[in-house]
Amino acid sequence: MDKDKLKIIFFGTPEFSVKILEAMDKNGFTLVAVVTTPDKPKGRKLVLTPSPVKLWAQEHNVRFLQPTLIKDLRIKIQDLRIKPDLFVVASFGKILPKEILEIPKYGTLNVHPSLLPKLRGPSPIQTAILNGEKETGVTIMLMNEKMDEGPILAQQELRIKIQDLGFKKLEEELAKLGGKLLIETIPKWIDGKITPQPQDHNQATYSKLIKxxxxxxxxxxxxxxxxxxxxxxxxxxxxxxxxxxxxxxxxxxxxxxxxxxxxxxxxxxxxxxxxxxxxx
Structure with missing residues (x-):
């Protein structure tokens, strides 16, 4: 696999996503564009604020897309006049339909901060802490249209240390681990050296949207x-x-x-x- 020729579009929004982006960028992967959520009003004055991923893209001169509606995303990608080889998703915050996931030649990979099928859903890091879990980890999966149910390409465990307990600390550790695992997995996946393993849906647990x-x-x-x-x-x-x-x-x-x-x-x-x- 030639990393320089592999055209990747990245989907993500928060700081966790930025850590994954940085790992890909430092290891020579070509990011032709990033997709992130629209700017949101924040603070008492409701100032429109870009996502961390948009800020990263601007700092690194990478094209970015901010679709208001996911149904408009296909047209925006077509407007790039690039045929992407791979999509990578890390905490994007929106569900992607099958017609989007299947655009790239090698499909869409997701970096999920739990040991799937455990803790599917939007808040796996917080839920692991809430549950008093002793370990968690990162999963690289091939996405399908169902939430966090795609087949697994790679996983790695992470021990949760009581002295390091805290969302920000654990998020940082999992992002670092996820970036490392992703850059190891992509070449193997592209070269046909990984057979996706179906998840055992009977073992699934879930995290919820936090209010x-x-x-x-x-x-x-x-x-x-x-x-x-x-x-x-x-x-x-x-x-x-x-x-x-x-x-x-x-x-x-x-x-x-x-x-x-x-x-x-x-x-x-x-x-x-x-x-x-x-x-x-």
Missing amino acids: KSDGEINWNEPAEKIYNKICAFTPWPSAYYFENGKRVIITKTKLDKDGKLKILRVKPEGRNEMDFIDYK
Whole structure:
């Protein structure tokens, strides 16, 4: 396989996607375009903000597409006047129909941050933390039109260390692992050295779309479960409770050896983040 001649279009949106992009770029893969979601209003002033993938594309002079409707994507790809060899998807955030997935010669590969068929769906990293999983991993699969049900090309496990527990840390580790596994898998797939393995659908588990309200803490739950929620939902949607009608976000905590939860830092509504000892 000649990496320089392989024409790849990448689909992704958040920071996880950027790590995969960087791995491909550093290892000589030719990215002819990236597809990402439209700019979204953010903050109190609702300023239109580009996705991390769009920012990466602009910095690296790579063409980018931001279709409002997925049904318009085929035409936008045709307008590039390029016949892509491969699509790579990593946390794009939109479901791609069969007619899009089958455009490239070698199909569409997906980098999914779990050991499929475990934790299919939109929030596998947060859910692994919420569930108190001891290990997770990355799967490279050949996508089909069903969500995370395509045959598996490669997998690699990652041990979840309690001292590293936290969404951002685990996301970074999985993105690094995913990029490495992807660049090892693509040449083998293109050269016909991998036989896709069907998933065992009977073993499937699922993650859900996370809502802001999911972050509210129930103090009747065990300390370890609360701790996992804080780790999984920091920085978004955040883990919080209400005191005197005002939201208090917990930004840093730890679980003692005896299983007691210790709150270290908080951000009370209308105030700056502070040490918990200074709160009240």
